Every structure is written in structure tokens, then in C-alpha cells.
Amino acid sequence: MSWILLGLGLVLVVEGLAWALAPSLLEDMLEALRRLPVERRRLVGLAALAAGTALIWAARGLGG
Template sequence: MIGTALLALGLVLIVEGLAYALAPSLIERMLEMLRLMAEDQRRVIGLIAITAGVVLVWAAKMLGA
């Protein structure tokens, strides 16, 4: 269980790091767009991301990961 959590955290850090390393200007534009969005819209995006993450973890577990 701890190993799986560490693996997931490591993969998230790799993806986040790649985004900042390869496209820092894109990150800046995305942050500006987020600032312009209403708080409720950001909350919905967060809930959608959580739901998608849970579905992906569930699918991976069902496939034997």
C-alpha cells in the first residue's frame, strides 16, 4: 500500500516537473486564466479532477496494477 502511494506521488511529481521544465510560459498563462475564473468554476474543475483520478485508480486496480 505504501509502495503504491509512493509510486503515485512520484508519477505526479514527474508530470508536474515536466510541465514546469518544458513549458513554463504555458503554466504562467494557465495560472492567469485560473485567476480570472470564478471560485465556483475552479471548485468544479477540482471536483472533476478528483473524480477522474479516482476512476483512473479504480480502473488500474481492476486491470491488475
């Protein structure tokens, strides 16, 4: 359970920093995502899922 809370906390920190430091850039990125077809957005989501899984796997392998 502590790993889940740690992960969620890290996500919120990164998201909060992005919104605090570059809100207009995030709005532009959201608009660009809106223009992408649904299938492309799905592929982007799957790529992010794969990258996140690989990072977690690598972190655990390095001594987590």
C-alpha cells in the same frame, strides 16, 4: 505505503515535465485559473478528483 509513494512520484514527474517543457504555458494557465470564479475552480478540482479516482480504479481493475 508503496502505492502512495508511487502515486506521489508520478505526480511530481508529470508536474516537473510540465514546468520544464512549457513554463510560459503553465503561467498562462494559472492566470486563466485566477480569472475563474471560486465556484468554477472548485468544480474543476472536483472533476479532476473524479477523473483521477476513475483512472486509479481502472488501473487497479486491469491488474494492479
